[in-house]
Amino acid sequence: MxxxxxxxxxxxxxxxxxxxxxxxxxxxxxxxxxxxxxxxxxxxxxxxxxxxxxxxLPPLVNAHTHLELTHFPQWSAGLPEPDSFVGWIKTVIEVKRQINPGQLEASLKEGIRQSLELGTGFVGDILSHHPLGQIYHDEPLKGRLFFETLGIDPERTRQSLDHIAGYLNPGHIGPMQTGVSPHSPYTLSQAYLKQVNHTAHSAGWPVSIHLGESIEEVLFTRLVEGPMVEDLYPYVGWENSLPEATGFRPWPYLVKFDGGGKGDLLAHGVQVEPEDVPAMADAGVDVP
Ligand SMILES: [Zn+2]
Structure with missing residues (x-):
């Protein structure tokens, strides 16, 4: 002893x-x-x-990280300072267009190193460049690794989900349990959001989604209006593929498309109304 x-x-x-x-x-x-x-x-x-x-003390838990973006401040240094939520999303897209997989790998490794050095032993990490997941084989960091997915093109999203399913077998990489992250209600078509949620819940995959993060997202899910429609969709070439308005705030929108299962992790969750909260609690979702 x-x-x-x-x-x-x-x-x-x-x-x-x-x-x-x-x-x-x-x-x-x-x-x-x-x-x-x-x-x-x-x-x-x-x-x-x-x-x-x-x-x-026990290791700290950070339930929502993007450790592959640890070097984001350096990468975005030369770009204009965003003055809105959609402006910030566009900066992230711009940065991701400019960096290569080697830079992402170094950034992820640095994020893991910093987490451990500062006492974080568990993370809920979102990964967009999926091959980098293998790095976790040899790391002591524990928690969940969510393979991020988004898109609106039916053929490409089907391939993407098939691809992720390959990464999610056998259920872990090193000490990290593996799961899926449909990015958000505004970056997946309604059909794809439903497909990812349905597939994940049927297979027992852990799920994390950005939900209720901004007022721009609320305008999008309720009315298909606002800066997402006027600025973000044209920026990524999706302006001719707008969904139908549902009238729903983000939480009921997610439920409508088979999301919000027990144990699902809803990142942010700030744009919710008081009547959403008991329903979220009843569903058993977690908001880090
Ligand atoms: Zn996030």
């Missing part, structure tokens, strides 16, 4: 302690408490003292 001594121990489930101890056997945590008490109870344990300035 090993007794780890920390100047400050933060168990989270109980109040923080000064001069705390963790009693370990291999990878198993046996006990937590004041160091002196644990030493008295287990005098034969090997003591590992973390030092007078140490703080020991």
């Amino acid at each position: 090993k007794l780890i001594r920390a100047a400050r121990l933060v168990p989270v489930l109980s109040p923080a302690l000064n001069d705390g101890g963790l009693l370990m056997e291999g990878d198993r945590l046996l006990d937590v408490g004041p160091f002196s008490c644990l030493l008295k109870a287990h005098p034969g344990a090997e003591v590992e003292d973390q030092g007078p300035n140490s703080i020991v």
Whole structure:
């Protein structure tokens, strides 16, 4: 057995302690408490003292990351500062058009390194360049890796989903559980959003989606109006493929297209109305 001594121990489930101890056997945590008490109870344990300035706490969880974009600030440095949500999305698209897979790989590895260095042990990471998922084979970072998908062309989206299904078997890459991320209600056709949700829930894949992030998204899902229609869709050449207006806010829109299953992770979730909240709770979705 090993007794780890920390100047400050933060168990989270109980109040923080000064001069705390963790009693370990291999990878198993046996006990937590004041160091002196644990030493008295287990005098034969090997003591590992973390030092007078140490703080020991469980790994942090970041449920929504895009670690492949860790170098985004450098990549976007020469571009105009966006002054709106759609402007910011266009900047992301512009950056992604300019960088190559090697740059994304270096950026993802740096994101993993920074996460671990700063005490994050679990992430819900969104990955758009799918071959990079293999990097997680050899990393200690745990959590879920969501393969991102979007699009409106039926043939291309069908191929994309088939491709992702290949990555999602056998269900994990290294310590990361694998899942799918339909990007958002405004970047998937209604048919594709429904297909991804249906396929994921049937197969038991974890799901993460950006939902209710901006007022521009609400205008889009309810009315098919606003900057998404006037600016974003023409920018990506989708202006002739607008969906029909549903009248629904993002949460009921997602449900209409078979989304919002138990355990689905809804990133942001700020553009919701009070009446949406109990329905979201009943559905069992998580909003990080
Ligand atoms: Zn995101």
